[in-house]
Amino acid sequence: MHDPLLLPLDQAELSAELGGGTIRRTVHPSGLRILTERMPGSRSASIGFWVGVGSRDEQAERGDAPGSLGSTHFLEHLLFKGTPSRDAYEIATSFDRIGAESNALTAKEFTCYYAKVRDADVEHSVQVLADMVTNSTLDASEFDLERGVILEELAMAADDLADVANERFFEVVMGDHPLGRPIGGNPGTIREARRDDVDRHYRDRYDPTTLVVTAAGAVDHDRLVELVLAALNASPEERWHTERSGAPVRRAQVVREDQDPAAAGSEPEFDAVSRPSEQINIMIGTRGFAATDPRRFAYGIMNSVLGGGMSSRLFQEIREKRGLAYTAYSFGASYSDAGLFAMYAGTATEKAEEVVELSRLELQKIADSGITEEEHADALGQIAGSTALALEDTETRMGRLARAELGSGELYGLDASLARFNAVTAGEIQAVAAHLSASPLSVVAVGDVARSGLGKAG
Template identity: 75%
Template sequence: MRDPILLPLDLPELAVDLSGGDVRRTVHPSGLRVLTERMPASRSVSIGFWVGVGSRDEQAERSDAPGSLGSTHFLEHLLFKGTPTRDAYEIATGFDRIGAEHNALTAKEYTCYYAKVRDADFEQAVTSLADMVTNSVLDTNEFETERGVILEELAMAADDLADVANERFFEEVFGDHPLGRPIGGNAETILAANRDDVDRHYHHRYDPSTLVITAAGAVDHDRLVALALAALDASHEERWRTNVSRVPVRRATAEVVENAVPVCSSQRVVKVDRPSEQINLLLGTNGLPTGDPRRFAFGIMNSVLGGGMSSRLFQEIREKRGLAYTAYSFGASYTDAGLFGIYAGSAPEKTAAVLEVSKNELARMAADGITEEEFERSLGQIAGSSALALEDSDTRMGRLARAELGTGELYDLDASLERFEAVTAEEITSVASMLAESPLTVVAVGDVAKAVIPEQ
């Protein structure tokens, strides 16, 4: 079985062939890490500036300041709003002029600023992203304008009842732990936010030791490293200088142990009343962390249970009984914790039946496992979807970053598929049993007065 490519933080240079692409990695003494994957015949490149800081890290900034919550998402917006050499309009027109796809995202464990451009515009994209990340002025007027924009974004999410159910589900499963908080904050925290808290977050958390730059497609590794180092040294902020030696930061085991995620110890049912024709229903419990060796068995189990139109949940809930239009299962993994869930949207009078079928299918898999035909079908689904995803430079760029920021192990497609193929029937049953025997949380959002939702 092929081993993953290890990414030790004390290894200055690495060059390997990965799934047909040339992968290179540089760890600079400043703490900056640059990873690239050159894709033959590509005429575009995806570039990401990843900071290993997410919404779960906000508590450590200043626990007595309510405005510190939501700082990660607030900062993501503000970095598009101007530097000493570019205002917000110039940043926007600079990307539009070259036809770039550009945006940013905030997650629970990282933040990313990215662009996808044609090969001829690679240097301009790198320069613009670097300027945004290292030189944001966090203008006071722009701060207030963006407060309104974020409040509208949150209001838009609040109108999507599936989003409401998802946020509440995370909150119930993870409890008071930072992983349970909404990534974007809420109206209360955004209204309480102030520029000083966001600026403190920016200056305390953003520096070369937390920055990972990845690119995939038509990329020249050495040129990207040179551009990145020049941009950091040209920053108006002293903390970005590359002549200072720093230890690169990867989420530490000690931090994980000290900030352990609580495990759900009791079953609960949460009902959120909202005007709606459907009940958005989520059922689940704690799952597997990112590096858990059982994750490959979970992948097979999840595929069979609720991973596609031939899955057990889809067939039983939609195709055979007509209880819902959509039904699926999923997992979310973080450094020290995970979450497993089943989602369905159904009419209120069908909610009890959907819950019963979902629990029964999970229990049946825990008791009886899966068939050989289901195993082969899930392998084909995973192999095919993975291969298709890797045709996209965005996927490859993200794969590099998540390996670097997460486990420090980079799997190519073949190494990953070998591990799925090696999963045993007993391992699948064991994972399903662990989930089925755990206290289950139910979240229902909609016109819950019309629904029959058993109290477990």
């Protein structure tokens, strides 16, 4: 199959064979969506409860209107802290006693609570995850305790200068747009967060219309649908009920709404974060490509050649030929309406200017002259191999289902994805590099910047 599997929101049931697995999808009248991929021979399953609400959906306080900054990350922690039927310890032991891998993640456009379990424990795990997501008490005493935990988490990240550079780079490139805010919040928003505001965010944004449940591996779709619907309808919180008095709840159908466009800046910026350090952590880049941009396949190949591995141009030029850094790479981040492109290296203070110039130069070379046939072939091989290896894992496939459902509405199997990459021309790759190099390239540096001479690098 060389075309993506489309996921129209007005189609209640869908079934397809894709990449050796069976994909099934149910869209309930309440707006709840459940997707599964049955993988033959698997004895485990990964299950995720995905809520289409991320850090970009938080609101600042406006006059008398309460704010919700930091609420998304707070909820990721608090939903493990207890429900009317399970306290925090019971939630933890519910997963530990079956050897499950369980966790949660907060992103800019969604939040996920998940578990990877053996096939015999799917029902138990669905019940616990559903209880957490639908019935959290957000206990006031746990709220204050978890505030301290989150502040320690942020402090740990603040000690990692590469993390600091990454967060500041998003702020610089995305500007005032909500995508520029740190996913986990900052110490200020976490200290000021109020339990009632987080609870309001939870009750306003978490319901069947924002919930997507995905599972991959040894999973039976019909049984999973039964389990999820039963768990939601058993919730003491009426907003989760998918049926009332025996009749389906006919809510407005969930739609993929256009976000406020994330307008790009017109001028490059230089931003320095002064920290005592033996190295300068540097990020150079600009706006990239949205998740649905047709140029994303050409960008994937360009990025592989520029900074996608040990044979990439950045790694070879900066580390192997000149010994200026332990690592150097490029990457991209894509969202519903915007993207970000960056090149990273950590280097000695006195070498920082040279690394910035070399990074810019390598991007410019691709913009001016493109890539070689050998580089093109190697990049396609790298993409094919890494994608195939990733799809051996049930957790990756579970996440792929959710990101397709919450994002583009298109699910790419391995063959369809590789067909798109193979169709990319050398001219399209060069055009992507030219677009990026012609954009305002901002520089963020973290370390003893005063000694680096980078003040004039922006």
